[in-house]
Amino acid sequence: MVTIKMVAKQSGYSVATVSKALNGASDVSAETAALIRAVASDMGYTPNSAARALKTTRSYNFGVLFEDATNSGLTHEFFSYILQSFKRRSEELGYDISFISNRLGGRSVSYTEHARYRNYDGVLIASVEFRDPAVLELASSGIPVVAVDYSFHRCGSILSDNIQGMRDLVSHVYSLGHRRIAFIHGELTAVTRDRITGFQRQCLELGIDIPKEYIVEGRYHSPDVSGELTRQLMALPNPPTCILYPDDISYIGGFNALERMGLSVPADVSAVGYDGVNLSQVITPRLTTLRQDTEAMGERSAEELARAVEEGISYVPQTIVIPGTLLPGETVKRIG
Amino acid sequence: MVTIKMVAKQSGYSVATVSKALNGASDVSAETAALIRAVASDMGYTPNSAARALKTTRSYNFGVLFEDATNSGLTHEFFSYILQSFKRRSEELGYDISFISNRLGGRSVSYTEHARYRNYDGVLIASVEFRDPAVLELASSGIPVVAVDYSFHRCGSILSDNIQGMRDLVSHVYSLGHRRIAFIHGELTAVTRDRITGFQRQCLELGIDIPKEYIVEGRYHSPDVSGELTRQLMALPNPPTCILYPDDISYIGGFNALERMGLSVPADVSAVGYDGVNLSQVITPRLTTLRQDTEAMGERSAEELARAVEEGISYVPQTIVIPGTLLPGETVKRIG
DNA sequence: AAGAGAATCTTAAACGTTTTCGGAGGTGCT
DNA sequence: AGCACCTCCGAAAACGTTTAAGATTCTCTT
Numbered sequence: 180m181v182t183i184k185m186v187a188k189q190s191g192y193s194v195a196t197v198s199k200a201l202n203g204a205s206d207v208s209a210e211t212a213a214l215i216r217a218v219a220s221d222m223g224y225t226p227n228s229a230a231r232a233l234k235t236t237r238s239y240n241f242g243v244l245f246e247d248a249t250n251s252g253l254t255h256e257f258f259s260y261i262l263q264s265f266k267r268r269s270e271e272l273g274y275d276i277s278f279i280s281n282r283l284g285g286r287s288v289s290y291t292e293h294a295r296y297r298n299y300d301g302v303l304i305a306s307v308e309f310r311d312p313a314v315l316e317l318a319s320s321g322i323p324v325v326a327v328d329y330s331f332h333r334c335g336s337i338l339s340d341n342i343q344g345m346r347d348l349v350s351h352v353y354s355l356g357h358r359r360i361a362f363i364h365g366e367l368t369a370v371t372r373d374r375i376t377g378f379q380r381q382c383l384e385l386g387i388d389i390p391k392e393y394i395v396e397g398r399y400h401s402p403d404v405s406g407e408l409t410r411q412l413m414a415l416p417n418p419p420t421c422i423l424y425p426d427d428i429s430y431i432g433g434f435n436a437l438e439r440m441g442l443s444v445p446a447d448v449s450a451v452g453y454d455g456v457n458l459s460q461v462i463t464p465r466l467t468t469l470r471q472d473t474e475a476m477g478e479r480s481a482e483e484l485a486r487a488v489e490e491g492i493s494y495v496p497q498t499i500v501i502p503g504t505l506l507p508g509e510t511v512k513r514i515g
Numbered sequence: 516m517v518t519i520k521m522v523a524k525q526s527g528y529s530v531a532t533v534s535k536a537l538n539g540a541s542d543v544s545a546e547t548a549a550l551i552r553a554v555a556s557d558m559g560y561t562p563n564s565a566a567r568a569l570k571t572t573r574s575y576n577f578g579v580l581f582e583d584a585t586n587s588g589l590t591h592e593f594f595s596y597i598l599q600s601f602k603r604r605s606e607e608l609g610y611d612i613s614f615i616s617n618r619l620g621g622r623s624v625s626y627t628e629h630a631r632y633r634n635y636d637g638v639l640i641a642s643v644e645f646r647d648p649a650v651l652e653l654a655s656s657g658i659p660v661v662a663v664d665y666s667f668h669r670c671g672s673i674l675s676d677n678i679q680g681m682r683d684l685v686s687h688v689y690s691l692g693h694r695r696i697a698f699i700h701g702e703l704t705a706v707t708r709d710r711i712t713g714f715q716r717q718c719l720e721l722g723i724d725i726p727k728e729y730i731v732e733g734r735y736h737s738p739d740v741s742g743e744l745t746r747q748l749m750a751l752p753n754p755p756t757c758i759l760y761p762d763d764i765s766y767i768g769g770f771n772a773l774e775r776m777g778l779s780v781p782a783d784v785s786a787v788g789y790d791g792v793n794l795s796q797v798i799t800p801r802l803t804t805l806r807q808d809t810e811a812m813g814e815r816s817a818e819e820l821a822r823a824v825e826e827g828i829s830y831v832p833q834t835i836v837i838p839g840t841l842l843p844g845e846t847v848k849r850i851g
Numbered sequence: 852a853a854g855a856g857a858a859t860c861t862t863a864a865a866c867g868t869t870t871t872c873g874g875a876g877g878t879g880c881t
Numbered sequence: 882a883g884c885a886c887c888t889c890c891g892a893a894a895a896c897g898t899t900t901a902a903g904a905t906t907c908t909c910t911t
Contacts, residue, residue, distance in 0.1 A: 180631075182867055193891045199871060208889060225631045229568035230867035233896050238565065239620065240613070259595055270616045275633065276748065277576070277613035278696050280606045284575065295561045296518075402797045431797050438799050458794060461738045461764075518897055529861050534899060542859060566897035569866050 181224045190218040201226070232298055241269055241484060242279040242299035244290060244317065245306055255400065256456045257426070257473065258306040261327055264477030265303060272485045274300065281313065290317040303327065303356035304334075309368070323487035327480050330369040335487060336498045337480045339471040341370055345377030345423075347505045348451055348469055349385070352421045356515035357449060358387050361419035363408050373423075374453075378423070390417075399425050402432025409433040413440060413448070420449060420514060427452035427459040427468055430510075445512035449467065455506050464509035471503045480507040517560045526554040537562070556727070568634055573831065577820060578606055578615040578635035580626060580653065581642055591736065592792045593762070593809065594642040596716060597663055600813030608821045610636065617649065622778035624674050626653040637820040639663065640670075645704070659823035663816050665707040671823060672834045673816045675807040677706055680839045681713030681759075684787055685721070685804055687841055688757045692851035693785060694723050697755035707761075710789075726753075735761050738768025745769040749776060749784070756785060756850060763804055764786035765793040765847075781848035791842050800845035808841045 183201075187194045192215060200215040232238045245262060269276050279293050279302065290313050294302055301323040307314050309329050320322050324334035329499075352360055362378050365371050375394070376428045382389050392415060398404045405424055409432070412419055424430040430452040434444055443451050444464060452459055455470025479499055519537075523530045528551060536543045536551040543551075568574045580596060600635055605612050615629050615638065626649050630638055637659040643650050645665050654660050657829040660670035688696055698714050701707050711730070718725050728751060734740045741760055745768070766788040770780055780786050780800060788795055791806025815835055 180867095184867075194868085195870080195892075198867095198888055199890090202869085204870095206889060211889080225628050227569070227634065227867050228632050229565045229634055230572065230896090231869075232565035233563070233569055233867080233898085234869045236896080245596075256592070266616075270618045273618075275613055275616065277611055278602060280602075280611065282606045282609075284609045292561050295565050339598045426605070428797075435797065437797050458767075461767050461771065465775050509555060516897095520897075530898085531862075532901075533858060534897095535860090538899085540900095544859060547859080563897050567865090567899080569868085569897080570899045572866080 180227075181222045183224070186215065186219045186222060186224050189222060190215050201258060224514075231428075236298065237321045238298040238300055239274050240297065240299050241274045241276045241481075242294050242297060242302045243276055244279045244304045244314070255306055255473070256428075256458065257454045258328075260456070260473035261305060261477040261480070263334060264474045265481050268475075268478045268481035269485075271379050272481060272482075274485065277501060279317075289313050291322070292358070293458075294320070294322055300488045301325070303480055303484060304329070304331075322459075323484060325480050325484045325487065327476055331496075332500065333496065335483050335496050337476050337483065338370070338373075338498060338500050339476060340500045340502045341373035342377035342380070344453070344469045344471070344503045345374045346381040347503075348467075349378060349381040350455075351467070351505055351507065352449065352451065352511050353381075353387070354383050355449075355511050355513045356512070357421040358515075359393070359417070359419045360387070360389065360421045360423065361393040361395070361412050362389075362423045363395050363397040363405055363412075363425055363433075365397060366424040367396065393419055397425055397429065399506065400428050402428060402435070404430035404432070406432040406436035409436040413437070413442065418448075421511060422448065422450050424450065424452050427454045427456050427466060430459075430466060430468075431462075445510050449511040449514075451511060455503070460506065460508070466506075467508035467510045469505050472501050472507050475501045516563075517558045518563070519560070522551065522555045522558060522560050525558060526551050560565055571672050573635065574634040575610050576633065576635050576768070577610045577612045577817075578614045578630045578633060578638045580614055580615045580638060580640045581652070586641060591642055592764075592794065593663075593790045593807070594596065596792070596809035597641060597813040597816070600810045601663075601817050602813075604817035605815040605821075608817060610817075610821065612639075615653075616697075620662035625649050627656045627658070630656070630658055637661070639816055639820060640667075654735045659820060661816050661820045661823065663812055664706060666834065667832075669832065671819050671832050673812050673819065674706070674709075674834060674836050676836045676838045677709035678716070678803045679788070680807070682704045682717040683841045684759060684789075684803075685714060685717040687803070687843065688759075688785065688787065688847050689717075689721050690722070691785075691847050691849045693757040693847070694851075695729070695753070695755045696723070696725060696757045696759065697729040697731070697758045698725075699731050699733040699741055699748075699761055699769075701733060703732065703760040710761075729755055733761055734767065736764050737766060738771070740768070741765035742768040742772035745772040746776065749773070754784075757847060758784065758786050760786065760788050763790045763792050763802060766795075766802060766804075767798075781846050785847040785850075787844075787847060791839070796842065796844070802842075803844035804842050805839050806842050808837050811837045 181342045183194055183197050196207055196213050200212040266276050279290050281287050281290055283293055283296055304326040318331050319333040326334055327337045330336045364375055395408050397408050424433055430450055437444060437448055442448055452466045452468035455468045459466040459468050518532050520530055523533045532543055533551050536548040602612050617623050617626055619629055619632060640662040654667050655669040662670055665671045666672050669794050699711055731744050733744050760769055766786055773780060773784055778784055788802045788804035791804045795802040795804050
């Protein structure tokens with residue numbers, strides 16, 4: 180490994196001058212800087228991040244907490260997209276990204292300890308069991324933190340506009356003549372509460388009355404649960420003409436359940452999803468869904484995190500809401 | 516931040532003793548070790564990975580190169596699964612994982628430079644444009660490297676058994692009466708060549724003759740391309756009764772193309788996928804496909820990489836083949 | 852009683868940087 | 882000539898660890 184010391188010796192300048200030349204400091208002449216850079220490049224010099232981090236207490240590394248109860252973290256399509264764009268934007272901003280785990284060497288440690296150990300400049304929290312006290316601890320550890328798709332009071336949050344999203348979906352199916360609209364929602368998180376709020380407000384505004392039994396709690400990303408709930412909904416004396424699912428994957432479960440009941444989408448029942456993952460647009464019938472802007476969510480997360488880091492302690496937690504867009508597909512039939 | 520020095524002062528022992536106590540060295544008595552550990556824990560001491568890495572030249576960090584031409588890296592379901600299990604196993608083995616990019620600070624650098632800068636102990640190469648010279652350079656940089664789902668001559672490779680996988684699929688559809696079997700394969704990589712080999716050998720063994728025009732080159736993970744090729748195949752004077760797709764996503768494209776032609780799966784045409792991603796088993800009809808053991812592939816990658824790191828220079832590149840399993844679904848009809 | 856050897860602890864150097872501070876030399880002004 | 886003021890560069894300390902080698906004490910052994 181060629182170090183700065185070797186470059187110094189080779190170029191005839193001191194270690195200090197080499198360091199400054201390489202970092203573009205102002206108190207080294209243009210010619211020497213050029214010369215030193217040439218020598219460094221010739222020798223194949225690469226700086227050492229560990230030494231740099233040790234001295235500067237900045238790692239230029241973001242930690243990402245990204246796993247959930249079902250351990251499907253990375254394979255969760257929606258979050259994968261967010262992570263992808265978060266990664267890209269972070270790199271543009273000069274940060275690498277690493278995963279935070281609850282292990283360190285052999286031992287198991289808290290997320291906070293792990294993040295401190297690795298000197299992460301900032302942390303992104305996504306797709307986790309938010310009620311986990313270890314996550315809470317991390318969120319209020321003092322390390323700059325941004326949470327995505329979840330609303331924390333202790334740190335910045337990037338949310339998609341769940342209220343408006345549901346309003347758009349309801350309006351859309353309403354405009355196609357649907358009045359008996361059921362809503363299978365996910366676990367009762369802040370995000371889910373927003374969705375329910377949006378659903379109810381829009382129904383109220385449109386003057387349609389939704390019976391209690393049309394709003395049922397399911398689980399995100401569970402085709403099985405949504406399949407079962409779909410059966411229950413269709414077994415009601417007065418079944419819905421349209422079902423809103425908590426996400427696109429849940430829709431798949433509902434679709435299959437309907438097929439097995441001899442009902443087809445959208446001929447017999449209409450359905451809509453949520454998220455707008457790629458898959459939803461290549462299946463037949465193409466799914467009517469609300470596309471969340473994962474690109475923007477990931478980008479903004481990176482930007483806010485970088486800002487938090489660079490502004491240091493002066494950063495004030497804030498919530499940023501990203502609008503989504505309705506994707507009209509083929510799963511809602513015009514009726515009435 | 517509480518350092519080892521503070522723990523030393525507080526406990527009354529020297530910095531060296533504290534370090535050794537914390538790392539379980541043999542030349543510190545059991546009582547002092549216990550005492551020191553108690554003090555450290557009381558003070559909330561967390562070691563500093565940068566200082567440690569600087570001194571030991573070991574970062575306990577694996578770099579992961581994970582992006583492809585279409586930039587779909589993380590959102591690629593098959594690779595997501597591999598990464599997921601690679602991550603889990605790496606963490607068990609005491610390594611954290613970070614992404615390698617071609618940026619560093621503001622500047623853009625080679626993957627190798629990036630890996631050196633961050634002192635990664637080892638590198639996993641997955642889902643990249645393998646012909647990229649920068650990837651080649653990394654593979655032969657001297658840093659321990661394992662490639663997954665690709666065969667390099669310069670480093671260890673974890674492959675799934677593509678030859679046997681295709682043989683199994685061919686046998687399966689053959690046993691259900693199919694003789695006119697078409698194969699849309701992906702870009703001509705080593706993996707693809709294996710698949711073609713498996714396909715041809717098994718056909719030969721079973722004594723069925725496949726016309727040239729039944730074997731066509733498509734693209735991995737492109738519903739559009741596979742849809743178009745499906746149309747072409749079905750337009751042949753003597754169309755196939757069964758189509759093998761390069762992956763499950765490509766099957767979706769084929770399925771849709773067939774539907775639009777008024778043909779249904781499996782009534783009119785049979786079809787099979789490859790990979791066995793979750794999606795393939797929740798759609799209707801359930802896809803007949805070959806499930807690659809992503810769990811094992813990720814795990815073995817981590818284990819081989821750790822081994823390479825720990826054995827140092829003595830490591831000999833080797834290729835490990837992981838068997839897959841046939842998932843019989845509902846997309847192949849018994850005929851003849 | 853003296854020396855050997857084990858057990859336990861400390862001293863100090865080193866890892867590769869960044870950064871403060873000061874020094875040397877040059878320029879321009881009075 | 883004397884002074885102030887730049888510009889450019891280097892010496893040295895510091896970041897938080899690990900570790901080789903030495904120091905000290907204790908226990909045996911003879």
